[in-house]
Amino acid sequence: xxxxxxxxxxxxxxxxxxxxxxxxxxxxxxxxxxxxxxxxxxxxxxxxxxxxxxxxxxxxxxxxxxxxxxxxxxxxxxxxxxxxxxxxxxxxxxxxxxxxxxxxxxxxxxxxxxxxxxxxxxxxxxxxxxxxxxxxxxxxxxxxxxxxxxxxxxxxxxxxxxxxxxxxxxxxxxxxxxxxxxxxxxxxxxxxxxxxxxxxxxxxxxxxxxxxxxxxxxxxxxxxxxxxxxxxxxxxxxxxxxxxxxxxxxxxxxxxxxxxxxxxxxxxxxxxxxxxxxxxxxxxxxxxxxxxxxxxxxxxxxxxxxx
Numbered sequence: 001x002x003x004x005x006x007x008x009x010x011x012x013x014x015x016x017x018x019x020x021x022x023x024x025x026x027x028x029x030x031x032x033x034x035x036x037x038x039x040x041x042x043x044x045x046x047x048x049x050x051x052x053x054x055x056x057x058x059x060x061x062x063x064x065x066x067x068x069x070x071x072x073x074x075x076x077x078x079x080x081x082x083x084x085x086x087x088x089x090x091x092x093x094x095x096x097x098x099x100x101x102x103x104x105x106x107x108x109x110x111x112x113x114x115x116x117x118x119x120x121x122x123x124x125x126x127x128x129x130x131x132x133x134x135x136x137x138x139x140x141x142x143x144x145x146x147x148x149x150x151x152x153x154x155x156x157x158x159x160x161x162x163x164x165x166x167x168x169x170x171x172x173x174x175x176x177x178x179x180x181x182x183x184x185x186x187x188x189x190x191x192x193x194x195x196x197x198x199x200x201x202x203x204x205x206x207x208x209x210x211x212x213x214x215x216x217x218x219x220x221x222x223x224x225x226x227x228x229x230x231x232x233x234x235x236x237x238x239x240x241x242x243x244x245x246x247x248x249x250x251x252x253x254x255x256x257x258x259x260x261x262x263x264x265x266x267x268x269x270x271x272x273x274x275x276x277x278x279x280x281x282x283x284x285x286x287x288x289x290x291x292x293x294x295x296x297x298x299x300x301x302x303x304x305x306x307x
Contacts, residue, residue, distance in 0.1 A: 012156040019159075022089070027096035034093055035247065041092075042085035052296035056080065059295045063216035063285075079290035083244065087132040090248050094135055098142065098170065105139040106245070109254035113145070113196075116236045116257055122191030124226050125240040126258070128202035128281045129293040134167075136242040136252050137198060141171040148173045148190045149198035150183060150225070184229070191233040198240070199226045202281055202294045204301050212304045213275035215282060221302035227273045239280050243288055255280075 022041055026034060060073050068076075094101050116123045125140075127133060141147040151167075151174040154160030167174040175186045175197075190197050205221045212219040230237050236257035245251045258280070260273045285292045 012159070016156060016159045016162075019092070023092045023095065026089070026092050029093075031093075031097075031100070038086070038089055038247075041089040042082070053077070055298065056295040059297075059299060060289075062218060062300060065217070076289045080292075080295060083131075083290045084293060086244075086247075087135075091132055091135055093248070094138070095166070095170070098138065101135065101139050102142055104248055105135060105242075105250045105252060107139065107143060107252045107254065109256075110143070112238055112254050112256045116238055117145075117194055117196075119234070119236075120194050121234040121236075122194050123196050124191070124230050124235050124237045125196055125198045125254070126201060126226055126237050126277055126280065127198055127240050128200050128284070129297075130202070130281075130284060131242040131244065131288070131291045132250055133200065133242060133293075135250060136240065137167070137172045138170055139242075139250075139252060140196060140240075146173075146190070146193070146195035147171065147198070148175055148187070148195055150175050150177050150187065150200070152177050152203070187225075187229055188233055191229065191235045197229070197235070199223075199229075201226060201277055202292070202299070203297060204299050206302050207305065211271045211274055212302075213271060213278050215278050215299065218300050219304050220278070220300055222274055222278055224270055224274050226277055227270055237277065239284075241284050243291055 026041070029037065056077060057073070060068075060076065064073065094104075113123060113125075127136070137147055137149055149167075149172060151164065153176055154163070164174045164176075173190070175183055175190070177183050187197055201223060203223075205223045207221060210221045210223050213222050214220075215222070226237055229235065238257050239255040240252065242250050242252045258277065260269075261276060285294075
C-alpha cells in the first residue's frame with residue numbers, strides 16, 4: 001500500500017472517529033448546553049470541509065463564471081462553510097433527539113405528496129446533497145411515510161456501513177446504488193408498495209450509463225434513474241428540498257409533480273427529461289448557493305466523448 005493510500009485511510013479514520021466522539025458528547029447534552037457549545041463543534045466540522053476549499057472555489061468559478069465577483073464568491077464560501085458545519089453538528093444532535101425533529105423541521109407542500117400517493121404507485125422525490133438532506137429523510141419518515149433513498153457506497157466502508165445501519169434503524173431504508181440490477185429491483189418494489197424513494201441527482205455519474213446535460217452552462221454526466229424509475233413504475237417525480245430557517249430550524253419544501261416537456265420515452269426524451277430535472281436542482285442552488293454540499297465534489301469531472 002502506497003504512502004498516499006495510507007494517508008487517505010488515516011484521514012478517513014480520523015474523520016470517522018471525530019464524528020463518533022462528537023455524537024457521544026452531544027447525545028448527553030441538554031439542548032441549551034448544546035446550543036451554547038455549537039460554535040465550538042462547528043469549528044471542528046469546518047476544519048474537515050476547508051481542506052476542499054480549492055475544489056470548492058474552482059467549482060464556483062465554473063458555475064458562476066464572471067456573473068459573480070470574487071467578493072461575492074468569497075461571501076458564499078464563508079456562508080457555505082458555516083452552513084455545512086452547522087448542519088453536520090445539528091444532525092448529530094437530532095440523531096439522538098428524534099422527537100425534536102418534528103418541532104424544529106416543518107414541511108411545506110405535504111399536500112402535493114399526499115395527492116401523488118393516492119394513485120398507489122409511490123413517489124420519487126427528486127433532491128440533491130443540499131441543505132441538511134439526511135434530516136429531511138428522517139423528518140419525512142417521522143411524518144408517517146415509508147421512506148427509502150438510494151445511497152452510494154462510501155470510500156470509508158466502515159463509516160458507510162454505520163450510516164447504512166443508522167438510516168435503517170431510524171426508519172429510513174437505504175438502497176445501495178450498486179449493483180445496478182439490485183438497486184433497480186428494490187427501488188421499483190418500494191414504489192409499487194406506494195412508498196417514497198428519494199434520489200439525489202447532483203453527483204458526477206461518469207460516462208457509463210448516464211447522459212450529459214447542461215448544469216450551470218457546462219455538460220455534466222448525470223444519472224437517468226429518476227426518469228427511468230418513474231416511467232417503469234408510473235410514480236410521479238416531486239422536487240423536495242430542505243433549507244435552514246434559523247439555528248436548529250429547517251423548512252422542507254415539496255413541490256408539485258414535474259410535468260415533463262418530452263412525454264414520449266426514448267433516448268432523446270430521456271436526455272431532455274433528465275436535463276429538465278437537473279435545471280430544477282440548479283434553480284435551488286442558485287437561490288441558496290451556500291446550501292449545496294456538492295461544491296466540494298468534482299461535478300464536471302467527466303467529459304463527453306469526442307465524436
